Amino acid sequence: MRISGPTDRRGVTAPAAGRWSAGRARPRVLFLATSYPVYEGAAEGVFVARLAESLIPFVRVLVLAPCPPAAAKRSPRARGRKRVRVVCLRYAPARLRLLAQGPGGIPASLARRPWLWVLVPALLWAMFVGARRALRGACLLHAHWAVCGAVGGLAARLRGRPVVTTLRGEDVNRAARSFVHRLVLRACVALSSRVVVVSEALAQRVRRLVQAADPIVIPNGVGPEFFELDPPSRGDHFEVLFIGSLIPRKRPDLLVEALRTVPGARLTLLGDGPERPHLESMARAEGLSRRVRFMGQVAPERVLEYLSSAEAVVVSSEREGRPNALLEAMAAGRAVVVSDFDGAAEVVEDGVSGLMFPRGDADALAARLRSLQEDPAMVRRLGQAARARMRSLGLRWEDTAARYARLYEELLSEHGGAAGEDGMERGGRNGAA
Known part of the structure; x- marks a missing residue:
């Protein structure tokens, strides 16, 4: 099953133009992230959103992410030619959802408000349950950051779905200084079908920390x-x-x-x-x-x-x-x-x-x-x-998305083409997840 578009003169697979042809299978990918701009104007994890939107020509994307209290009062994010659907993880009452989506992410939130540690188990459980449920209708899990790769990877393993985890920097940096974060990184690598990093320096760091790791470098892009x-x-x-x-x-x-x-x-x-x-x-x-x-x-x-x-x-x-x-x-x-x-x-x-x-x-x-x-x-x-x-x-978002699309294609082929018809879309249907 091919999910990528034509190849340009540099050998990079380019996004497919227009609608998918009739009868062509179009997989759904689940994004699991702790930071994502879930409403218009939000800035947290915007690079994850740029990737999701750039993948629209290749796949349907469903995003599972924690929502901050402000999300209930704002318009949901919907950018690009087709909507990227976002499902909120409700791990606490709305006014207490302060653990993720702030400046600096979860580590900064815990440093500012140590009492938020009591919500960590609830967030991890919500991520696991939410991912396991959402993977009924998705062919593949794409986790962002090590903790999502570990928790989501376990859920995907139970569903028989392949996992791509992208490590973005601070998750690896913390693993170099903290035994607990190192355990999370090792669990993430063990449960991921492929591990992706955004720079060669980060790839070398991952290899030093986890000998079994063989990360792939796919840099972020620019609009x-x-x-x-x-x-x-x-x-x-x-x-x-x-x-x-x-x-x-x-x-x-x-x-x-x-x-x-x-x-x-x-x-x-x-x-x-x-x-x-x-x-x-x-x-x-x-x-x-x-x-x-x-x-x-x-x-x-x-x-x-x-x-x-x-x-x-x-x-x-x-x-x-x-x-x-x-x-x-x-x-x-x-x-x-x-x-x-x-x-x-x-x-x-x-x-x-x-x-x-x-x-x-x-x-x-x-x-x-x-x-x-x-x-x-x-x-x-x-x-x-x-x-x-x-x-x-060649650091454009369309190039980054094309590289991920080829990686998805490779993994889905290894897993028999698709993880069930519930994760597929046939041409002619609306591409919005």
């Missing part, structure tokens, strides 16, 4: 709208942009500290999280309140507005997988200043397609920003090279 953004122009300020959760491992404090020695620069932070009060206090103490703007969490669709005026985008993280904020900034033709986390050099060539600095070094970050502020030609040159780098890597 075409980022490649169409015009070059930036210098205004009253040298505009610096940070995009991400305000959590410790992202190190947004480095930018506020660095700004002290970059006069004339203005920093805009897109995102929210537990570090915001501390960052606001830092800015006031350093007399930077007028040069640091806290925009809070903004809808993913508005990120382009802020990128359009930014000359430099900073990724200051201690640890990452392969952050989409970096990929989108490079595709938008912005000069990027990136900490030397594992895997950064896979995308950024220092001095050619961006500037790199040692992790945790605010002085080095400030020096890189000053060099860009003083040399607008360098800003343009690095931005052009960054966009060219993204084009050469």
